[in-house]
């Protein structure tokens with residue numbers, strides 16, 4: 146239906162937005178590639194919606210410029226941009242049928258009746274709304290309304306589709322289904338998608354890249370595995386999932402990465418000790434840590450005591466305390482957890498060198 | 510459930526004195542009027558027959574409906590414009606709109622009718638000015654006719670149309686308007702094809718209120734119509750106090766009340782009473 150060539154490439158340079166003295170967005174520079182699926186992720190109030198509104202043209206930035214395919218669109222009004230938008234709560238036209246809602250963007254573009262009919266028909270089929278054409282939005286379920294909103298935003302083949310927490314009102318099952326559907330729509334249309342969520346697993350599952358926001362600042366942008374495995378700072382590390390942090394001393398560069406002392410044992414990391422020297426924090430995701438009877442020479446490991454366990458079905462979550470009192474959580478197979486607990490005393494926590502990364506000591 | 514019931518009982522008890530008052534002050538006397546319409550001057554349906562054949566009565570009814578229709582269209586359109594400014598304007602614009610809406614409530618209907626006479630009469634402000642700048646040579650007939658009545662009634666009724674419209678506009682989700690703009694619709698188009706249809710219940714409510722009010726107008730048509738644009742309420746007054754033809758006056762009243770009652774029933778199908786204030 147649509148050539149990927151139509152997808153827009155967006156460049157935001159030094160975008161800032163103040164509401165009075167409140168700084169909602171600060172010096173945001175971000176490139177959104179043609180046809181990519183970018184997710185804006187961050188806690189409530191971090192400026193995600195504000196940035197999306199600036200992209201759509203509903204909010205004027207206080208500083209910075211916005212380019213679409215190399216053209217400066219900062220001062221262009223919303224109706225002259227080629228952005229489709231799906232609002233939180235969908236914002237369907239309550240007085241129009243499903244069909245009329247989807248036809249609206251084509252009508253305002255003065256397409257011929259035959260063209261409108263064909264494209265609306267195609268779109269209704271594509272989002273699975275056949276048989277609901279004549280209904281009003283109020284007569285549809287949440288998931289169906291969601292589909293109408295998607296269809297309405299995609300039917301005029303926008304260069305970019307903006308989605309503000311489109312699934313937040315749906316129950317878990319439907320949410321998963323709609324996520325899969327959206328991924329499919331992204332592949333089929335080839336359009337650039339900018340998607341807002343504050344659900345980190347949704348962000349990691351859907352996107353080609355994730356942009357993490359906090360307090361109006363863009364903290365890091367990268368592919369899901371990149372931001373998950375190699376976060377730039379503590380906020381990103383913690384926001385993307387559970388993380389264990391161990392104090393590290395004497396950090397210095399080594400042959401292929403860096404080394405340091407963790408509770409008096411030498412440990413090595415693959416990452417470079419670029420900005421961090423001396424004291425630092427070693428961060429490791431729980432699922433990358435395992436438990437064994439004894440650390441073999443050259444392997445990263447520290448001694449700890451199991452204190453608590455939570456049965457999760459497929460695995461067990463084990464809480465441990467190291468000798469120097471750091472708290473660590475791991476997710477391990479059930480029988481290993483049982484064994485670790487029954488021993489009552491010390492076990493070894495080990496992890497591969499490439500899975501540990503360094504964060505600056507203290508602060509963010 | 511019990512709490513809910515006792516709440517309802519409590520509410521009913523609180524309202525009882527008012528209901529009693531309304532029954533005594535309006536319903537009871539009205540039953541008397543209904544009785545007259547069937548008994549004066551002789552028992553039977555004679556007055557209702559006369560109503561159907563009397564040319565004067567019919568022309569007054571038709572004029573009343575015509576004036577009410579014009580006043581409704583003009584008032585609702587004007588109120589719509591004011592309400593848009595009041596609800597969606599900048600703070601300064603809101604203040605001005607609010608002033609325009611509230612001030613008329615502080616001036617009695619009689620004062621306002623005479624005010625319009627002063628403005629619209631042959632030697633009133635408007636005609637004098639228009640003649641002074643040489644725009645017209647003869648004064649325009651702006652008052653003591655239907656035009657004057659319509660102007661005066663519209664002016665009186667605009668504020669009453671504002672409230673149902675304002676409540677409809679306030680409950681409208683802003684994001685729907687943004688969505689329309691984002692989908693490529695100009696401001697104008699968004700207004701006409703999204704904003705106006707979404708405030709439909711307010712428009713219907715405002716129109717019915719204005720229409721019902723217009724039907725019972727007495728003071729304004731009496732003063733600004735100068736006896737030449739008699740409306741139903743004035744006709745009833747004339748039949749009872751001047752002709753005296755109580756039976757016919759009563760029959761006209763009964764028809765008017767039934768008609769208004771039907772319109773009110775229609776009104777409450779479209780809007781909840783809460784939306785009118």
Ligand SMILES: Nc1ncnc2c1ncn2[C@@H]1O[C@H](COP(=O)(O)OP(=O)(O)OP(=O)(O)O)[C@@H](O)[C@H]1O
Nearest residue numbers: 164167169187188189190191192193194195196343
């Ligand atoms: N029109 C406005 N006037 C004043 N402050 C605003 C306005 N719009 C947003 N803000 C503020 O800007 C900050 C960022 O808001 P924004 O809606 O972008 O957050 P968000 O990341 O989308 O949050 P959420 O996940 O809760 O939707 C918030 O603190 C909010 O209060």
Ligand SMILES: [Mg+2]
Nearest residue numbers: 193194195309
């Ligand atoms: Mg938001």
